[in-house]
Structures are given as C-alpha cells and as structure tokens.
Amino acid sequence: MNNNTTPLAPLSSGSSAPLGDLSASRDVRRRVLTLAQLREHGVGGPRAAAECRPGGPWQQLLPGVFLLHPGTPTSEERLRAVLLYAGRPAAKAVPVPAQAGPDAPAYDSVMITGPAALALYGFSSSPGLLSLDRIDVLVPRTRRLRSTGCARLIRAHALPRPEQVTGLPVAPVARAVADAIADLSEARTVVAVLTEAVRGGHCEPAVVVRELTLSGLLARPHVVQAVDTLLAEGRTLAEGRLYEMVRAYGLSEPVWNVELRLPGGAKLGTVDAYWPEFAVAVELDTRAAADEDDDGAGWAEAVRKREHLERLGITVVHLTPRKLRESLDQQATVVRTALMTADARDPAAKLLALPR
Template sequence: MGKSGGMNHNAPLSPRPLLRPALSDVRLRVMSTAQLRAHGVSGAETNARCRPGGPWQQLLPGVHLLHSGPPTSEERLHAVLLYAGNPSPRRAAHTVPAQPEPGEPHGPGQQRIVYGDAMITGLAALTLHRLPSAPPLLALNRIDVLVPRTRRLRSTGFARLVRAPELPVPEQVTGLPVAPVPRALADAVAQLSDTEAVRRLLTEAVRGGHCDPAAVVRELAEAQLLNRPHVIDAVESLLAEGRAVAEDGLYRMVREHRLPDPLWNVDLRLPGGPHLGGVDAYWPDQAVAVELDTRAPGQDLPHGDDAVWSEYARKREYLERLGITVVHITPKKLRDSLEQQATVVRTALMASVDREPAAYVVVLPR
C-alpha cells in the first residue's frame, strides 16, 4: 500500500510493511533517521512523532525509539550502535536483507542491521560475554561503544564513545558486534577505581576460559593502565590465577591422555653445580621437561617481555645442551588443543630412546 498523503502524525505506520513488526523485532523498534527516511518517513514526520506525548521518542541524536515506553536494555544497545555507526548519511548504519541465524525467527521484511565499525565494549560487553560480576545492562548509566579514532561524534546521553587507532575484530553476541573480552576489560578498567572490582573482573575472565592473562595484560599495557596502583594489584592476582588455571590444565592433560606421571614442580640442578631452573613437570627416565609459558608482557619496561623470553630461551638452550628435551606449552594451547599438546609430550617421551643419554641432574622439590 502506498504512502497516504494526508497521514495523521499520530496514526500507526501499519500500511508500511517494513515497520509492521515494530513491536516484535528490536531491530525495527529502534531506527536511525536515515533508516526511517529510507522507509518513506520524512524528517518532519519523525520529529512530529517524537514530540512530548507523541508515539515515538528520540533516544540519541538521529536515533529513535518507535514506541513511547522506556527503552529495554536491548533497545539501548541497538541505539548506541546505530548512533556510533552512523557518522554520515553516506555511511549510515542500514538494514540489509538477511538469512536468519540458527534459532532466529525470520519473517517477511525482517532485516539485518549493519552497524559499520562500531562495537559494544566496556562493562556492557562483559555483561554480554556473561562475566558473573559484570552489572546488569539496565544498571549501566552509560554504554561504552568502541569506534575508530577519526570518528567525528561525541559521547552523549547513555552512549560513551571509546576511540582507538585500531579496532579488534568484533565477536557476535546475541547478534550484536561486541569487543573481545581482553579489549572490553581494558575499556572497563579504565573507568573503574575499585581494586576489588577490577580484580574480580580480571579473575573471572581467566577462570571462565574467556582469555589468557597475557592477552589481558597486553591490552592493559596498550591502554596505559599499568601505572595505576589498583590495576597493578589486580594484575598480580590475575597472573597467579592464570598460572593456577594453566597448572590444572596440565594435570588434566596428563590424567586424561594417560601420560606417565611426572615429577611435578621441581628444580633441576647439576650435581655440586649451578641451579638450572624450575620446570612444571619432569620425566627423569626420559629426560623430558614441560614448562608452562605463563609470561605476560613486561609491566615495568617497554621491552620487559623480551627480557623474560630471553631468560626462557637461555634456560631451554642450557637444558637441551645437557640432553633434556624441554616442551613449552601456553595456557591457550592447553585450553584449545589439549589432545594435540598431549601428543607433543608423548612424542618427546617416546623419542628419548633414540637420543644420547642425558647428563645426570639433581631433581629437587620447588
């Protein structure tokens, strides 16, 4: 049905097919001025409907809620993405025909929203990633949205813009572009001053398997947050938590993949000679050691990570000169490819029969 020339501003838009499901689909309950114009609703008509007492309301500049009640948390998320992803009419966030995602209802006229390069970050993103201590979305006065540094928009209302020279690849959560957990953590921590709140979020991210400590510390370092005492305290707890999680993964690898029991957490030393260093697991009969690589980027020096890695490399080279095979395993590998890591260790154990006997070393508890 065509547009009615003498349409009352308070009349429903039911004749327009695309707007008919507005109450059932959040993507059609929140629309930008550009989207509405594309559907035949003029700017004057939109302004009239958003007047006090009208059927619509303006949530953010250029973003409208097509009902008069308070916005839901989902509507607020869509609104900030439409606002931040709408820098100019030429690059306005828009709707395109889409195939439904699994389990998603799909009917005539349903559209997929393209938000440009904006993505949810900060505490709202952590809530969407389901970190237990992240606050409910409706409890957030502001929703952080990550945009390119060159974006010519200001924070306004409940939309707080976070700018970055380079954007991470967003993850799709409930159909929305959301910053990966390490980046979302850095953006959240930038707004927090409570040591316990920061520590809890960082610990939950690692304990829940969302990311590795190294990735979190790297983002915190890039955001220049590692000079704040409460963040440093939280990072120390994070690294301890990360090592505990990695050690659990190592125990599980040995148990579930039926590897021989090693000596756990031991120091190696030459008889009457120097200390060679500690390892997380050691099989003395095969002279095979496993070392967890739980290092994080250096907090104190720009090249601190290089120094730490050099120490790892020196120890590994020294042990291998003595005939000891050293297998380095990262927490990420234990989390993502446990069976593959078990195969690497098993192969090293089996290969020991073809190697020259290793030098005798003293094994001490660590």
C-alpha cells in the same frame, strides 16, 4: 537478553511497512530507526520531532535515532540505538542476513565494549545491562561524533575484529575487559573481572595483559596488583590441566615443580614437570606476554635457561595454557612422544631435581 535475538540490521531500501506496524513489531530493528531510515517511509525531520513531543507516541533516544513507542526502552533497544548513533548506517544499506558472520557489513565499524560488552558475554562480575547508565561503543578515531545521552564513544586508532553476540557486534573479551577496567578504581573489582575472564575460559592471561599494556592501564598500581593475581590464577588453571593430562592419558608420573641443578650445585632453573629417567621436562609458558613486554629481559632469560638444559641433553617441552585448554589430547601426544624417544637420544647429564 535473549540469546535468540534476531541479528540487528538496517532496513532495506525496499521496505515499506506502515509505521504503525513498525511500532508494534516484535523485531527491535523495526522499532528503533534513524532519521535516514524514517525518510525511507516518507517521514521527515519535522514529522519525527512532532511525534516525539510530550505525550506523543515516539521518543528520541539519541540525536537522529528514534524509538517508535513511548515506553521505557529495553536493553536491546538501547544497544541498537547506540550502535545506530555511532555507526550511522546508510538508509539504503543492504540488510545483514540472520546467518551473517563477523565479516558482514553492519554499523560501519563500531562495536559495543566495556561493561555492556561484558554483560553480553555473561560476566557476573559486571553490572547488568539494565543498571548501566551509559553504553560504551568503540569507534574509529576519525568518527566525528561526541558522547551524548546513554552513548559513550571510545575512539581507537585500530579497531579489533568484533565478535557477534546475540547478533550484535561486540569487542573481543580482552578489549572489552580493558575498556571496563579503565573506569574501575578498586583492585578487588579489577581482580574479579580479570579472574572471570580467565577462569571462564574467555581468554588467556597473556592476551589480557597485552591489551592492558596497550591501553596504558599498567601504569596504575591497583591494576598492576590485579594483574599479579590474574597471572597467578592463570598458572593455577594451567597446572591443573597439566596434572589432568598426565593422569587422564596414562603418562608416567613425573616429579612436579622442581628446581634442576648440576651435581656440583649450579642452578639451571625451575620446570613444572620432570621425568629424570627420560630426561624430559615440561615448562608452562604462562608469562610469555608479560616477559616480552618487560624490555625482553624476562623472555631472554627464559630462552637462555631452555637452551642450557637442551645442551645438557634435556628435552624441554613448552606448553601454553591455551594449548592445554584447547587440545589436551594433542599435548599429551607431544609429551608421550618425547618420553618414548628418549632411548634414541644421546645420554643426558645427570641432574638433581629439588622441590621448588
């Protein structure tokens, strides 16, 4: 689809364009209309049905949603039809301006999700829009409609705030990923989708894991297997950004990926980077969400390790993949400050740093 597509919006109550002009319009908003919108042009149900007879100039894409030409609908026309069917906007709704943001009223709290949403986000691991038989649309649980034709309704107790992609309301990437994975049965395919979500910078691993947990998908062994791969992918990317930060911003070289021990042999845990002469350690929080969801056990253990190191006089700097991705310069400043202020702190215990 063209990323310059005009944002979709219902016709205004004042619109009175002739139907012939609408069917020939390049604006998809004028070619795909609900019956309520057609009535604004003086076309009732019997007339609309007559126009959709075999060989007629129109076609009915979904209950109450009409395409004002006889040819194969485009992907954009199908997407709009699904949103109109699921959203049921009023015929007299105020048009959404082209510059409207995510808070603008449109489609009555529904949004594209699943494979169609991933296609709109540009995922190469997801089927293209033209190959999709069904388009998933996220709706409130109370919406009294059923899935039909190319529209599959996915009900939710609480709807996320949609993103605007080519003017369409689309579920956030993590939610769209979870809805797409719900229909996948092979770990390899799931891994491809999850990896692209993280490697493409669409979202952090922890956000995806949380969404998969809320969707109940972590009860499926092939999804758990894929998540393990995802977390490893997320750690690899975060470690790469940490190396880049140290070298690009002229920080002194630490020892990497070491296990800290007291001289007597007691293990204190592992850190991602350690400056022995400054008693400063950096730890990447890449599994935060997973640890929190694991009855808090993993999270509590991580906190105990950090507190123990800090009691020994070690300054522990906690960095997340998101911080490294979005503000590498700020994180470099945090680490540099910890290194520069080492002399002002009480002497730390001497620790052994062994390869992980």
